[in-house]
Amino acid sequence: MVYTEMVVNKYDLEAFISFPSSLYKNDPNWIPPLFIERAEHLSKKNPGSEHIKWQAWVAKKEGVVVGRITAQIDRLHNALYGEDTGHFGMIDAIDDNEVFSALFAAAEEWLRSCGARKITGPFSLNINQESGLLIDGFDTPPSIMMPHGKPYYSKHIGLQGYEKGTDLLAYWMRCSELYFSPSLTRLMNQVRNKVTIRCINRKRFSEEMQIMRGIFNSGWQHNWGFVPFTEHEFATMGEQLKFLVPDDMIYIAEIDSIPCAFIVGLPNINEAIADLNGRLLPFGWAKLLWRLKISGVRTARVPLMGVCQEYQFSRIGPVIALLLIEALRDPFAKRNIDALEMSWILESNTGMRTILERIGATPYKTYRLYEKQF
Incomplete structure (x- = not known):
C-alpha cells in the first residue's frame, strides 16, 4: 500500500532531499546535487520564498x-495570470503508477485548498529556477541548474491527466565548431560601431545585476509562464555569480x-x-575549489541571456x-572550455533557435512543461 x-520537519526534509540519490544510484548520468544547496533552496534563504508558498510530500511503501x-x-505568477493557478515540482518516484497517483493526489488536494483550479509544472520552485520534465536526452548528464529524470515519468504524469503546455530545449555546441557564416559576419560588422559589448564591472556588481534584471524582465515578459525576477532574487544570484563566474564571462551590450x-x-x-555524492565535507570544498579555480571544467552553460523588448523584433x-555569443568565445578558449549548453x-x-542553429548549435535535450485543469 502506498501512502x-x-x-513538516528537518528530518522529513532530509528524506525528501536524499531520495533521488537512491533512485538514481545506478544511472551513470545522474549527478547528485549538493545537499547544502538543496536545503537552502527549500528554506527561507531562497529569496523566492518571499512570493512562493509551497508544501512537499514523500510517498512511502x-x-x-x-x-x-x-x-x-507563486504570488507573482498569480498577479499576472490570475489567482486560480498552482504548480507542482521536484517530482521523482519509482516506476509505479500508484505512487505517482498518490503524490499528485496530495499535491492537487493542497492546491485546491489554496484556491487553484489549474496546475502547471514541474518547477523547482518557479519558472526562474529548475523547470521542465526531461523527455528526451537521457544519455548525457544535466548541466548545472537543469533537471534530470527517468524515461517513465512522462507516461505516469500523462496518466494523471496532465497534457503538454510547452517544451523547453537545450542546445549543445562544441566551441571549436562555433561558426559565423560570411553573411552573419557581415551583419555583425555592420552594427559593431553602434553596439558596445563590455564585461561586467565588478566594482559596481550589485548595480550591474539590477541592470541585467531589468533587461531580462523586459525581454522575457511575453514568454510562456513568465514571472519577473525580484531585486532580491537577482541580488542573491549576483552573490553566487560573483564567486563562480569570471568577469569576462558576463557581458552587457549597450547602444x-x-x-x-x-x-x-x-x-x-x-x-x-559529479563525484562528491552531494557532500562538501570533509574534502568536497577543497575538490570543488580546485576544479573551479585551478584545474578548470571543460563545459559551460549559458543560463541567462536577454535582449530588451524594444530590440527583439528589430533588425539589430x-x-x-x-x-x-561571440564575446564568450575567447574567454572559453582561454579556460579550455570545449563545449557549451x-x-x-x-x-x-x-528567432533564437534559428540563430543558434546557424552558428553550429544543435538541440540535444527536451524538457516538457505540463498543465491540467481541475
Whole structure:
C-alpha cells in the first residue's frame, strides 16, 4: 500500500532531499546535487520564498520512501495570470503508477485548498529556477541548474491527466565548431560601431545585476509562464555569480551608452561536483575549489541571456545576440572550455533557435512543461 506524508520537519526534509540519490544510484548520468544547496533552496534563504508558498510530500511503501513531490503557489505568477493557478515540482518516484497517483493526489488536494483550479509544472520552485520534465536526452548528464529524470515519468504524469503546455530545449555546441557564416559576419560588422559589448564591472556588481534584471524582465515578459525576477532574487544570484563566474564571462551590450542586452556564461559546476555524492565535507570544498579555480571544467552553460523588448523584433536585435555569443568565445578558449549548453529555449522562440542553429548549435535535450485543469 502506498501512502503520502507531508514534509513538516528537518528530518522529513532530509528524506525528501536524499531520495533521488537512491533512485538514481545506478544511472551513470545522474549527478547528485549538493545537499547544502538543496536545503537552502527549500528554506527561507531562497529569496523566492518571499512570493512562493509551497508544501512537499514523500510517498512511502512498506515504510520506505518511494517518491516525492512539491506543490506551490507563486504570488507573482498569480498577479499576472490570475489567482486560480498552482504548480507542482521536484517530482521523482519509482516506476509505479500508484505512487505517482498518490503524490499528485496530495499535491492537487493542497492546491485546491489554496484556491487553484489549474496546475502547471514541474518547477523547482518557479519558472526562474529548475523547470521542465526531461523527455528526451537521457544519455548525457544535466548541466548545472537543469533537471534530470527517468524515461517513465512522462507516461505516469500523462496518466494523471496532465497534457503538454510547452517544451523547453537545450542546445549543445562544441566551441571549436562555433561558426559565423560570411553573411552573419557581415551583419555583425555592420552594427559593431553602434553596439558596445563590455564585461561586467565588478566594482559596481550589485548595480550591474539590477541592470541585467531589468533587461531580462523586459525581454522575457511575453514568454510562456513568465514571472519577473525580484531585486532580491537577482541580488542573491549576483552573490553566487560573483564567486563562480569570471568577469569576462558576463557581458552587457549597450547602444548609446544604454544597456540593452546581456549574456552570462557559467562554468558547468555539475562537472566539478559529479563525484562528491552531494557532500562538501570533509574534502568536497577543497575538490570543488580546485576544479573551479585551478584545474578548470571543460563545459559551460549559458543560463541567462536577454535582449530588451524594444530590440527583439528589430533588425539589430538578433545581431546583438550574436555579438554577445561571440564575446564568450575567447574567454572559453582561454579556460579550455570545449563545449557549451545554451538553455533553456522555448520551442516557440524560432528567432533564437534559428540563430543558434546557424552558428553550429544543435538541440540535444527536451524538457516538457505540463498543465491540467481541475
